[in-house]
Amino acid sequence: MIAYIGRRLLAAIPVLFGLSIIVFLIIAAIPGDPATAILGSYATPENVERLNRQLGLDRSLPEQYLVWIGNVLQGDFGRSYSLNRPVIDEVLERFRATLILAGTSLVLCSIFGLLAGIVSAVRQFGWADRIITFLVLIGISIPSFWLGLLLILVFAVDLRWLPASGMEAIYGGGGPLDLAKHLILPATTLAVVATGVIARMTRASMLEVLRQDYIRTARAKGLSERRVIYRHAFKAALVSVIPVIGIQAGFVLGGAVYIETVFQWPGIGDMLVKAISTRDVLLVQGGVFVVAASYVLFNLAADVVQAMFDPRLKP
Amino acid sequence: MSVAEETGEEAAPAAAARSSRPASWRLLANNRLAALGLVLLSLVVLVALAAPLLPLAPPDATAPAERLQRPLAAGHLLGTDHLGRDILSRLVWGTRISLAVGISASLIAAFFGSLIGLVAGYAGGRTDHLMMRGIDMLMAFPYILLALAIVAVLGPALLNALYAIAIVNIPFFARNIRGITLGLARRDFVEAAKLSGKGPIRVVATEIFPNVLPTIVIALSTTVGWMILETAGLSFLGLGAQPPQADLGSMLGEGRKLLFTAPYVSIIPGVMIFIIVMSINLLGDGIRDVLDPRLRSGALAHPSARTQVKRRKVPEMPAEQEGALDVVGLQTEFSIGRDVFRAVGGVDLRLGKEECLGLVGESGSGKSVTALSIASLVPSPPGAIVGGRVMREGRDVLEMRDGELRRLRGGEISMIFQDPLSSLHPLFTVGDQIAEAVRAHQPVSRAEAWAKAVDLLGAVQIPNPKERAKSYPHELSGGMRQRVAIAIALVNEPEVLIADEPTTALDVTVQAQVLKLLDDLRHEKHTAVLFITHDFGVVSEICERVAVMYAGRIVEMGRTEEVLDAPAHPYTRKLIDCVPLLDDPDRRLDAIEGLPPPLNRLPDGCAFAPRCPRAKPDCRAGDIPLGEVAPGRMARCLYPLVDDADAPADAPADTHADTHAEAGQ
Numbered sequence: 001m002i003a004y005i006g007r008r009l010l011a012a013i014p015v016l017f018g019l020s021i022i023v024f025l026i027i028a029a030i031p032g033d034p035a036t037a038i039l040g041s042y043a044t045p046e047n048v049e050r051l052n053r054q055l056g057l058d059r060s061l062p063e064q065y066l067v068w069i070g071n072v073l074q075g076d077f078g079r080s081y082s083l084n085r086p087v088i089d090e091v092l093e094r095f096r097a098t099l100i101l102a103g104t105s106l107v108l109c110s111i112f113g114l115l116a117g118i119v120s121a122v123r124q125f126g127w128a129d130r131i132i133t134f135l136v137l138i139g140i141s142i143p144s145f146w147l148g149l150l151l152i153l154v155f156a157v158d159l160r161w162l163p164a165s166g167m168e169a170i171y172g173g174g175g176p177l178d179l180a181k182h183l184i185l186p187a188t189t190l191a192v193v194a195t196g197v198i199a200r201m202t203r204a205s206m207l208e209v210l211r212q213d214y215i216r217t218a219r220a221k222g223l224s225e226r227r228v229i230y231r232h233a234f235k236a237a238l239v240s241v242i243p244v245i246g247i248q249a250g251f252v253l254g255g256a257v258y259i260e261t262v263f264q265w266p267g268i269g270d271m272l273v274k275a276i277s278t279r280d281v282l283l284v285q286g287g288v289f290v291v292a293a294s295y296v297l298f299n300l301a302a303d304v305v306q307a308m309f310d311p312r313l314k315p
Numbered sequence: 316m317s318v319a320e321e322t323g324e325e326a327a328p329a330a331a332a333r334s335s336r337p338a339s340w341r342l343l344a345n346n347r348l349a350a351l352g353l354v355l356l357s358l359v360v361l362v363a364l365a366a367p368l369l370p371l372a373p374p375d376a377t378a379p380a381e382r383l384q385r386p387l388a389a390g391h392l393l394g395t396d397h398l399g400r401d402i403l404s405r406l407v408w409g410t411r412i413s414l415a416v417g418i419s420a421s422l423i424a425a426f427f428g429s430l431i432g433l434v435a436g437y438a439g440g441r442t443d444h445l446m447m448r449g450i451d452m453l454m455a456f457p458y459i460l461l462a463l464a465i466v467a468v469l470g471p472a473l474l475n476a477l478y479a480i481a482i483v484n485i486p487f488f489a490r491n492i493r494g495i496t497l498g499l500a501r502r503d504f505v506e507a508a509k510l511s512g513k514g515p516i517r518v519v520a521t522e523i524f525p526n527v528l529p530t531i532v533i534a535l536s537t538t539v540g541w542m543i544l545e546t547a548g549l550s551f552l553g554l555g556a557q558p559p560q561a562d563l564g565s566m567l568g569e570g571r572k573l574l575f576t577a578p579y580v581s582i583i584p585g586v587m588i589f590i591i592v593m594s595i596n597l598l599g600d601g602i603r604d605v606l607d608p609r610l611r612s613g614a615l616a617h618p619s620a621r622t623q624v625k626r627r628k629v630p631e632m633p634a635e636q637e638g639a640l641d642v643v644g645l646q647t648e649f650s651i652g653r654d655v656f657r658a659v660g661g662v663d664l665r666l667g668k669e670e671c672l673g674l675v676g677e678s679g680s681g682k683s684v685t686a687l688s689i690a691s692l693v694p695s696p697p698g699a700i701v702g703g704r705v706m707r708e709g710r711d712v713l714e715m716r717d718g719e720l721r722r723l724r725g726g727e728i729s730m731i732f733q734d735p736l737s738s739l740h741p742l743f744t745v746g747d748q749i750a751e752a753v754r755a756h757q758p759v760s761r762a763e764a765w766a767k768a769v770d771l772l773g774a775v776q777i778p779n780p781k782e783r784a785k786s787y788p789h790e791l792s793g794g795m796r797q798r799v800a801i802a803i804a805l806v807n808e809p810e811v812l813i814a815d816e817p818t819t820a821l822d823v824t825v826q827a828q829v830l831k832l833l834d835d836l837r838h839e840k841h842t843a844v845l846f847i848t849h850d851f852g853v854v855s856e857i858c859e860r861v862a863v864m865y866a867g868r869i870v871e872m873g874r875t876e877e878v879l880d881a882p883a884h885p886y887t888r889k890l891i892d893c894v895p896l897l898d899d900p901d902r903r904l905d906a907i908e909g910l911p912p913p914l915n916r917l918p919d920g921c922a923f924a925p926r927c928p929r930a931k932p933d934c935r936a937g938d939i940p941l942g943e944v945a946p947g948r949m950a951r952c953l954y955p956l957v958d959d960a961d962a963p964a965d966a967p968a969d970t971h972a973d974t975h976a977e978a979g980q
Contacts, residue, residue, distance in 0.1 A: 018452040022464075029468045060375030071706070141593035143544055145551050146567060146585030153578055213737040216692055220732075221752040221803060225620040235742050252457030258548055262571070272460075273552050277465045284467040292456045299455075311787045312741060 004307055008300050015296055020072065023289040024065050027281060039081055054078075077286035082278045087286035091268065095290055097167055098177070098267035100254045101259070104187040109194035109252070110245055114238075117193070117202020122229055124207065132199065139196030144255055148189040148262035155185060165264040186263040190255055193246040201244045205237040212236070239310045246302030250295055339670035349601020355594035359587075363411040372401035375559045376409040383577050389741055394463025396580050397573055403573065410587055412562040416477050416555075417543030419602035423481035424542070425535050426490020433527065435489070437519050439823045452487045452532070458483055459545065466554045473562065476555035480545045489532055495530050499523050501673055529606045536602045540595035542598040547588050552968045557845065563588050621720060622647075622688065623695040624713045628702040640666040640728070640811050640844035646702035647688045649683075650948065651913075656914040658684040659704065663941070664845075666811065673858035675890070679911055681867035682847045689845075690724050708809070726756045730803040733816040735796035739788040745799045746772070746784025749806055761931065771802040775832060801833060808840055815847045830857060851891055855879055858965050863887045866922035871943060873948035881952035886923045921952070929954050 025067055036043060060066075071077070077087035111198040120132040156164035162185050164168065166176050187315065209215065218232045220226075257269030268287050275283040284300050307313040362369070378399035384392040386402075393402040435446040442948075453461065465479035483767040497504060500523065500791055508522045549555040550564030627922070630644045639928030647659040650878075659681045666672050676682045687693045689705050691712065705712040714724060724730075732738040740748060753759060759767070765784070771778035776797040787795055797817060804812055812834065818826040834857045838845050846858055854861050855875055862872040863884065871884040882888045889907045895980035909926040921939050924930040934953055941951045 014448075015452065015455050018448070019455050019623075022452060022456075023468060026464055026468055098445075136598060137593065141540065141589060141596050143551075143585055143588045143592070145548060146581070149567075149571060149574055149578075149581055149585070152574065155574060188977045189884075200500060211694070214733060214740040216687075216732075217621065217803070218734065218740065218801075220690060220692060220723050220724055222723070222755045222807075223751065224721060224755075227755075228620070232740055232743075236740070239742070250457040252461075254457040257463065258460055258551065261552055266493040272467075273554065274461050276463065276471060276554060279467075279470075279977065281467060284464065288456075288460055288464045291460055295457050296455050310742060312789050 001304075001308070005304055008303055012296055012300050015241070019292050019296065020069055020289065021065065022286055023292065024068050026276050026288070028061060028064070029103065030281065032217075050179070073310060077289070078282040080275075080280050080283045082280040082283070087282050090271065090283065091286045091290050093270045094266060094268040094287070095294075096113050097265060098253070098256050098260070098269060098291075100167075100188055101265055101267055102188065102249075104183055105190040105194070105252050105256075106249055108187060108191040109198055109248060112191070113195045113198025114202050114234075114241065116199035117241075118206055118229065118234060118237075119204030120199065120203040123211065129203075132141070134201075136199050137198040139192045140200075142192065144189055144193055145258040145262050147192060148186065148259055151185050151189055152262070167266055186259045186265055189262070190252060190259045193255065194252050197248055197251075198241065198244060202237060202241050205240045209233045209236045235309065239306060242302055242309065244304040246299045249298050249302070253291060253295060291308060323623075339808070344603045346781055347599050349604075352594040352597025352599075355590060356598060358972055359410060359591055359594070360414065362407060363414050364409045366411050369407065371404040371407060374400065374561070376400060378690075379538040383573070383580075385577075386583075388831065393583055394577075394579055395576070397569065400581055401848050402580065403459075405566060406563075406587055407581060408560050409563045409566050409584060410591070412556065412560070413471070413547055413564065413588070416473060416562060417480075418539060419533055419980065420477050420481040420484070420542045420546060421479075421539040424484035424538070425488050425531055427481075428534075429492045429527070430487040431485065431489040432492025433496050433519055433523065437515065437523065438494040441498075441951050443493070446489075447745075450489050452690060453483070454486045454490075456483075459548070462545065462549065463554070466549065467881050470552040471557065473550070473560065474557040476546050476549040479549065479681065480585065484538055484542060488531070491722050492527055492533050495522055497763070499526055525731050533599075533603050533606055536599035538600065539850070540592040543595070544588065544592050551917050590907065594865075595643055613808050613961070619695045620717070621691040622693040623699040624691075625699050626713070630704055632704070632711065633706060636663040636706050637667070638939055639668045639670070639707075639846070640664075641706040642666075642685070642689065642703065643706065644703035645685065645688055645700070645705065647693055647698060647700050648682050649697040650699070651697050654915040656869055657696075657917060659688060660917070662869055663688050664862060664866075666843050669837075669841050669843055670860065671834075671846055671858045673854035674845060674847045674864060675849060675854055675861055676864035677767070677849060677890075677911060679914070680864040681914075682864045683815050684784075684867075685864070686730070686815045686845065687811060690728055690730060692719060692724075692730075714914045722756065724802075725752055725809070726807050727809055728811040728813065729807065729809040731797070731804045731814045731817045732798050732811065734820045735793060735800045736788060736820075738800055739796060741788055744785050745791070745796075749784075749799070752803050752806050765808065766847060771806050772799070774836070775799070775802045775805075777802075792825075793821050794829060797821060797825075797829050798832065801829070801836070805836060805840065806841070809842060811845065811846045812837065812842045813847070816849070817846075818846070818853065826853075827968055833857070850880060863890065866917060867914060868922065868951065870951045871949065872941070873945075881956070882953045883921075883944045883948060883955040884926045885927050885929050885954075885956060887950075888956060889926075 026092065030125055035048045039047055039051060075088050079085070080087050083090055116132045116136070120129045120136075123129045152164045155162045159208075163182050164185075167182050168174050214236075215228060215233055218228045223232070253272060256265075257273060258266065258271040260267040261273055268291060272287050273286060275281075275287065326549065378395070380396050381391070382397055382399040384391050384395040384399075386392065388394055391401050391403065393406060396405070397403055431446055435443040457465075461483045462476075465482055466475055469475035469478065503574070504695055505518060505522050506519045513521070522611075538904045545562030546555060547562060547567070550562050551568040553565070553568055556562045556565040558569075561569075566584040567581050567588070570577075570584065573580050581617065628644060628646070633641065633643065642662055642664040645659055645662045647666075648655040648656070649658055662681070662685050664672070664674075664685075674682045674685065674805040684693060684698075688700055689712065691700070693700070700713060705711075707723065707727065710719075712720065712728075715723065737799045739745065743751075746765060746768045749771060750761070750764035753763070753764040753767050769780045769784050772784055775931075777783050777795060777798055783791070783795075788799070791799065797820075799818070804814075817833065818829050821829060830853060833844070836842070844857075846854070848854060858875050860873065861867045861875045861878050863878070863886065864870065865886050871878060871882065873883075878887060880889060893907065907926060912922050918925065918935060920933075920935040920937055921927070921930070924934040927934070931954065939951050939953055944950045944952075944955045
């Protein structure tokens with residue numbers, strides 16, 4: 001297993017390398033003078049000059065990349081001009097908030113998606129299946145940012161059960177309970193689409209598995225139907241659903257951009273949107289790189305989990 | 316042949332053609348949800364297209380005096396926003412923009428993605444490798460994040476949002492199309508086109524592209540809704556449409572600031588996005604069902620724990636049961652669409668205690684369905700048991716409660732299936748799978764069950780059973796796997812073992828070993844065996860009696876030597892003639908001219924009559940009973956071969972050779 005993880009880590013290196021090139025090109029691709037774009041149109045010529053030197057923009061592109069990646073490997077993504085602090089500090093702080101939100105959502109959508117998919121498959125064409133299929137259709141069609149607004153209207157404005165925005169109460173906030181209260185609405189909203197996708201995939205793959213000969217064998221052995229479904233069929237179906245959950249992690253991370261804006265969650269999505277509006281390109285670059293790199297690592301983890309479930313994948 | 320039958324014959328294929336190949340359009344219209352999606356979407360698109368012609372207020376005309384009017388206000392059906400602009404008008408014009416942007420993004424993504432996929436898939440080799448690594452790189456990004464990065468570079472604007480969403484969707488198309496192209500590029504018709512001197516561009520355009528098009532359409536139908544949603548999302552964030560221009564997303568984004576005072580300003584455009592995306596998704600699912608039959612095929616087989624029993628004919632409960640298993644008048648059907656396939660059409664079998672009874676027939680003769688019906692393992696729907704009884708120790712298996720049936724399966728009656736690889740669970744060790752069978756029927760601990768599993772692996776002659784128990788099925792050879800399956804079946808010492816072609820999937824040498832093992836074990840454990848096979852060689856080695864099945868019914872039954880030496884039914888005769896060499900059991904049984912009758916259109920009378928050289932008009936007239944032709948010998952034939960004196964003098968000429976062959980016997 002350790003050898004397998006090691007090999008997967010090695011295989012991730014070229015991906016991370018390619019990723020870094022694309023992220024690096026964000027600056028190079030900006031039309032016009034990047035330094036002016038980064039510092040804003042009111043920057044003094046001296047400052048522009050200094051930044052140009054700092055980023056090595058007067059040198060060739062490959063040289064620029066080497067300078068940049070060298071800095072990145074030391075955790076230096078430059079300085080955000082709009083916040084006037086090191087990009088890495090801001091990014092890590094924000095990313096923590098995003099991980100809390102996206103992580104909770106991923107757990108929610110995995111649990112509910114898998115359960116809904118199983119019930120739907122086992123009761124194929126029954127009432128439960130029809131209701132779930134209908135809910136799934138709504139779930140994958142609903143704009144999450146709009147759903148967020150609706151939930152705020154109902155649960156925060158009308159019922160006053162839950163806070164409408166932020167990560168903790170301004171006065172006397174903090175603590176896990178307060179965080180949980182603030183998490184419920186955004187995490188649920190963010191989980192809806194992914195729940196639908198996972199439920200669909202689980203249903204399809206459960207139906208596929210339930211037709212297999214080894215399920216017939218399990219029944220012929222005299223196992224209880226509960227055991228046939230939850231042990232034999234579900235385990236086999238899970239193997240093909242795990243990669244889907246891995247992909248959904250990407251959608252959840254990306255979808256967090258909307259949800260963080262709607263609920264004013266102090267995460268990296270919220271930061272990116274503001275950075276784009278203020279054209280704080282270094283902040284965008286640092287944020288995108290950190291999120292994308294951690295997504296690569298997450299997918300790697302999903303592969304490892306899949307291999308743990310499926311002995312056929314183990315070399 | 317009666318007139319009714321003739322017209323029946325005529326009508327049936329026509330109906331089949333209608334039901335199996337309706338026009339795609341009809342299929343789509345038949346799918347009510349897809350039709351609903353189509354109607355909704357058409358309405359939205361029509362209204363959006365007609366926007367300039369509709370009597371709407373100018374969408375950007377501000378009127379501070381009329382600001383924030385609620386829906387249904389005079390002159391403003393959906394109210395006004397914070398600048399007094401008419402929401403209905405803005406909604407229609409915004410829908411126009413959102414649709415245009417979303418659809419354009421989809422088409423751009425589809426065009427470039429398909430192009431990349433076609434080139435990479437057709438060129439193969441290094442071009443393919445290089446292009447696909449680039450695509451992988453794009454896919455390494457969380458979806459929306461990449462779009463954000465692109466907007467960050469280009470700056471917030473509607474057109475830039477369009478490009479961003481298009482670019483992030485290119486990999487999806489590229490990968491799908493490349494996969495299909497790769498397969499097509501090696502096909503014969505493409506090779507032929509190349510040889511005919513067509514250049515690569517023409518080959519791709521005329522030979523490959525038409526075959527790839529359905530995939531592109533499916534991919535488009537599944538992504539276009541998503542892309543409309545995403546472009547709206549970017550506008551919502553303020554990164555797409557810039558004021559005064561407004562699409563649905565930016566309307567929602569602006570309205571959000573008034574969420575607490577005037578929620579309708581943001582709710583209304585959201586409803587519109589939702590309607591658009593949902594109708595596209597409904598339609599897309601419909602299109603996919605029509606164009607991709609693989610996805611639909613799953614709809615047929617319903618995975619249920621036991622076969623449905625809908626008996627039209629229930630024979631009387633036999634007073635006393637002598638055999639280990641008595642099957643009386645068993646009928647099993649499959650209903651697929653409007654067709655009913657009578658796979659088992661009334662089977663009577665008595666399996667004596669400790670007896671081995673062979674059940675022989677061609678594939679499709681109903682022998683496997685008979686076996687599965689006994690344990691209620693026929694998938695329902697489409698399958699259902701529509702008549703008969705399966706008696707076991709005075710109880711009818713078909714009337715058992717779930718718990719009782721569960722104890723029967725794997726306990727008193729166990730089964731071995733044909734393909735040991737697909738019959739074993741790939742993700743559990745073989746020891747685990749045997750131990751599980753033990754614990755399903757015996758109150759023993761995990762450790763005891765495991766010990767028992769190891770013991771049994773030894774008993775089925777697997778070397779080093781202690782280690783082997785920890786192996787997964789894919790780590791074992793075919794023969795080993797079937798030994799494991801035998802171990803699972805025998806671990807609870809069943810009184811009846813149903814073996815459904817247990818040696819067919821194995822190598823010839825391994826076949827003999829497994830057969831011997833099975834024979835030894837059944838004598839040792841006093842198990843009655845119903846042995847299903849198409850191979851008379853195997854039957855003659857281990858079965859005391861044999862029953863021959865044809866088109867869902869038993870046509871002959873008797874002691875093995877007697878049936879093999881002097882078959883009474885012409886079908887048995889033909890079947891034995893197909894296997895002249897016992898050391899070549901793999902020989903295919905295709906030497907009988909003609910095909911078995913389709914099970915959804917069985918002829919009246921003898922089902923073998925159309926292929927039978929001895930058939931007479933009365934063979935086709937009515938039901939022929941399974942009659943005793945000699946003590947212990949049954950045959951379902953009016954002119955059995957046993958008594959040649961009865962052979963029709965006016966036999967058709969083409970049977971001449973056969974009669975000779977029989978005489979020579």
